[in-house]
Amino acid sequence: MAAPFLCRGLRRLLRGQLRVEVLDALSIGVSVSLALAMIRVLTGISIMWFLVPGYVLSLALSFVVPQIFTSVAFDSGGVASGPMTATFLLPFALGACDAVGGNLVTDAFGVVAMVAMTPLVTIQLLGLSYQRKLRRAPAPAAPVAVEELIELC
Secondary structure, eight states: OOHHHHHHHHHHHHTTOOSSOHHHHHHHHHHHHHHHHHHHHHHOOOTHHHHHHHHHHHHHHHTTSOHHHHHHHHHHHHHHTSHHHHHHHHHHHHHHHHHHTOOIIIIITTHHHHHHHHHHHHHHHHHHHHHHHHHHSOOOOOOOOOOOOOOOO
16 A cells, blocks of 8 residues: 555655666566565575575675665565565465475465565665666756846837
8 A cells, every 4th residue: 555655755855867666576576586586485495595685685785786776675575565565475485385384384484584685685676777778868058158148119
């Protein structure tokens, strides 16, 4: 519920200079986290192999991207892992793990942590592309000096 308000605020702040919408980047982050969670369920890989590199990447990106994107990214991690995620994605992962015969405790849990992590990376990557776009944009022309009008009458 809070995601559209978060995205609308960032869009107003950047005055429509983004080609990709923030909500799209947030959705891509949640879908990537669900894909990684299903890989975990099917293979039994430890969650630390996903979370530690993801958070290291997000912290490294926070030093490179504009501060507004870092702020929005860390806020969007909390927005994306709200009650809807815990209500729908956690039972989905538990059911998938039970269907393939995995260990429910070690393989199925951690979906919410993954959903909280991936928007950090995707929103900051969006900020990185925004920063590159600003660097490539031509510099604004110097303002033209307006001469005073002299009235002859």
